[in-house]
Amino acid sequence: MSWKDWVHITKLDPDRYLDKDAIEIVATSGTDALMLSGTLNVTPENQAELYDLVRDYDMPIVVEPADPCGARFEGIDLVFVPSVLNASHPLWIVGQHQRWVRNYSIDWERVVPEAYIVLNPASSVAKVTGSDCSLSAEAVSAYATVADRYFRFPVVYIEYSGTYGDPDVVKAVSENVSDARIFYGGGINNAERAAEMSAYADTIVVGNAVYEAGIEALKATVRAVR
Amino acid sequence: MSWKDWVHITKLDPDRYLDKDAIEIVATSGTDALMLSGTLNVTPENQAELYDLVRDYDMPIVVEPADPCGARFEGIDLVFVPSVLNASHPLWIVGQHQRWVRNYSIDWERVVPEAYIVLNPASSVAKVTGSDCSLSAEAVSAYATVADRYFRFPVVYIEYSGTYGDPDVVKAVSENVSDARIFYGGGINNAERAAEMSAYADTIVVGNAVYEAGIEALKATVRAVR
Numbered sequence: 001m002s003w004k005d006w007v008h009i010t011k012l013d014p015d016r017y018l019d020k021d022a023i024e025i026v027a028t029s030g031t032d033a034l035m036l037s038g039t040l041n042v043t044p045e046n047q048a049e050l051y052d053l054v055r056d057y058d059m060p061i062v063v064e065p066a067d068p069c070g071a072r073f074e075g076i077d078l079v080f081v082p083s084v085l086n087a088s089h090p091l092w093i094v095g096q097h098q099r100w101v102r103n104y105s106i107d108w109e110r111v112v113p114e115a116y117i118v119l120n121p122a123s124s125v126a127k128v129t130g131s132d133c134s135l136s137a138e139a140v141s142a143y144a145t146v147a148d149r150y151f152r153f154p155v156v157y158i159e160y161s162g163t164y165g166d167p168d169v170v171k172a173v174s175e176n177v178s179d180a181r182i183f184y185g186g187g188i189n190n191a192e193r194a195a196e197m198s199a200y201a202d203t204i205v206v207g208n209a210v211y212e213a214g215i216e217a218l219k220a221t222v223r224a225v226r
Numbered sequence: 227m228s229w230k231d232w233v234h235i236t237k238l239d240p241d242r243y244l245d246k247d248a249i250e251i252v253a254t255s256g257t258d259a260l261m262l263s264g265t266l267n268v269t270p271e272n273q274a275e276l277y278d279l280v281r282d283y284d285m286p287i288v289v290e291p292a293d294p295c296g297a298r299f300e301g302i303d304l305v306f307v308p309s310v311l312n313a314s315h316p317l318w319i320v321g322q323h324q325r326w327v328r329n330y331s332i333d334w335e336r337v338v339p340e341a342y343i344v345l346n347p348a349s350s351v352a353k354v355t356g357s358d359c360s361l362s363a364e365a366v367s368a369y370a371t372v373a374d375r376y377f378r379f380p381v382v383y384i385e386y387s388g389t390y391g392d393p394d395v396v397k398a399v400s401e402n403v404s405d406a407r408i409f410y411g412g413g414i415n416n417a418e419r420a421a422e423m424s425a426y427a428d429t430i431v432v433g434n435a436v437y438e439a440g441i442e443a444l445k446a447t448v449r450a451v452r
Contacts, residue, residue, distance in 0.1 A: 081376070083376075083377075085316075085320050087316060088316070089316070090311075090313060090314070090316055094311050094319060094372060094377075097372045097376055098311075098365070098368045098369050098372050099368075101368040101371045101372055102364060102365065102368040108375045111375070111376070113377070113378075138328060139324070139328065142324045142325075142327040142328040145327045146323045146324050146327055149337070150307065150337070150339050151309075151320075151339070151378070151379075152339075152377070152378045
């Protein structure tokens with residue numbers, strides 16, 4: 001199964017704790033892939049710890065580093081590398097990536113570039129990147145079109161990290177993106193929200209719900225998109 | 227002939243004057259395409275004037291707007307749209323493009339995205355975009371790799387506008403770019419320079435030489451790459 005067929009991804013944060021039983025339930029929930037990703041306090045050590053907990057499950061394990069220079073490749077199927085298109089500084093769009101190329105050996109076959117559009121001003125990722133989150137649906141959709149048609153990103157990621165987003169924004173994006181997969185993340189903690197965003201996004205990403213709403217909520221989001 | 231087969235492009239600036247005889251010599255020089263492009267004082271009026279002078283020649287005519295919102299499509303074969311990867315502000319990387327999508331109807335089939343790396347700090351384009359021109363060959367090459375492998379730009383444009391660049395920089399880029407076409411522009415005003423940069427770049431772009439070194443110089447650069 002190609003990553004392009006994934007409809008449900010579970011994002012696990014190396015900086016947050018889940019016990020072995022919880023990991024077992026996540027890994028067998030029916031989610032298509034586990035994405036190891038966090039904005040703050042992600043270290044080689046806590047990445048490795050989390051990896052050791054999930055490595056034996058027969059499912060894709062991918063990482064999505066906040067800074068590609070921190071990307072781990074060993075044992076990882078794919079590395080999803082964000083570029084934050086509505087960031088306030090080129091560092092988050094292209095600068096980190098240039099530094100990464102200069103300092104690391106990269107297996108490009110395993111890299112999936114992601115065009116992030118960050119929309120919750122209270123989120124860590126918005127604060128760190130200084131993202132302009134005061135965008136209309138038309139403005140978000142224009143960024144998504146640039147990502148899809150001009151930069152040819154394979155993924156456009158509508159990121160409301162920490163809050164539930166505006167379905168009309170995701171709808172507008174879905175009406176304008178032709179080739180890229182549309183990922184949606186943020187606030188999906190029940191079946192209704194999973195179904196609502198899945199109507200427009202190709203793939204939903206469930207993260208905090210695992211830690212906050214609980215494992216049963218995760219299973220409900222999986223059922224909603226099947 | 228696809229634009230990917232062009233080895234020599236002549237760049238004409240709508241803000242600079244050439245008489246009809248000079249245009250005739252340019253258009254029949256053996257250059258592969260005419261690119262209408264300038265950084266400053268390009269208006270719909272002077273673009274249209276220049277277009278009227280060149281339109282009847284049987285050769286590709288393309289434009290390359292400083293701001294895509296100023297792009298002209300009528301009568302134009304292709305629109306080359308730069309993103310300045312080493313600019314100091316996201317406006318020049320993705321911001322103008324987002325505004326363009328919001329405000330104009332775009333014929334994407336005729337758009338060729340270009341990853342610019344601007345390297346002459348004295349040039350108008352460097353000043354306008356606040357480009358960081360103090361880059362080593364390795365740093366330029368890393369930007370080029372990001373353009374090629376991460377963003378999947380079809381063109382990486384090494385731009386020394388107004389001065390002759392460092393062949394070692396273009397060589398480093400050529401050794402790291404795998405899919406994109408490499409364009410080189412800046413200071414090519416004789417056969418030796420044309421040959422030197424053509425050893426590494428797929429396509430050389432001759433601009434100022436037409437106005438400054440004269441039409442015979444242009445013809446020498448064409449002969450050098452044939």
